[in-house]
Amino acid sequence: MKENFKRLICVFSAALIAAVLVSCGSDESDESSQSNAEQTQTDVTALTAEEVADNLFNGIEYTDELNTISNEMIEKLYGISEDKYTSARVYVGGVSTAEEIACFDAADETAAQEIKQACEDRISDQIAAVEDYNPDELVKLNNPVLVTSGNSVYMCLSNDNDAAKDILGQ
Numbered sequence: 001m002k003e004n005f006k007r008l009i010c011v012f013s014a015a016l017i018a019a020v021l022v023s024c025g026s027d028e029s030d031e032s033s034q035s036n037a038e039q040t041q042t043d044v045t046a047l048t049a050e051e052v053a054d055n056l057f058n059g060i061e062y063t064d065e066l067n068t069i070s071n072e073m074i075e076k077l078y079g080i081s082e083d084k085y086t087s088a089r090v091y092v093g094g095v096s097t098a099e100e101i102a103c104f105d106a107a108d109e110t111a112a113q114e115i116k117q118a119c120e121d122r123i124s125d126q127i128a129a130v131e132d133y134n135p136d137e138l139v140k141l142n143n144p145v146l147v148t149s150g151n152s153v154y155m156c157l158s159n160d161n162d163a164a165k166d167i168l169g170q
Helices: 001-024 029-039 049-059 071-078 109-130 135-142 161-167
Strands: 086-094 100-106 147-151 152-157
Touching: 001 100, 029 100, 029 109, 049 086, 049 100, 049 152, 071 109, 100 109, 109 147, 109 152, 147 161
Parallel strands: none
Antiparallel strands: 086 100, 100 152, 147 152
């Protein structure tokens, strides 16, 4: 009983922190990326990470409201410093779902591997956070879309993996 109470407090604390981080995010989308995002892209190699993230954001229906987060919040959530990428955009949901988009153009091949590992670690952290209080979200987390293309890394946690894969040309 006492252990379950401690676990519950930890989960709610993590949810509160996630809510604060989301509220600190910023909306960095612009008109050009929005026009690109309206079309499903199959050749993501010609797009920046921001454009790919916007395509995933606009091309899939999410149950949660996703918001972009700043580079500082990316480092706090993922442990990825700005010197590891040349372009990035991360959308996170609130505390009720595990929906998330993270797209990065890495500075080099080594950084791309580190970013991919950071995304895998983020997924593992999310699994640990939701498995007791919202197990329905495990479907997204146990079958994530995580793609590496050259030095780019794309992650999408949604209810529509087929659409995410289409957008990523997979």
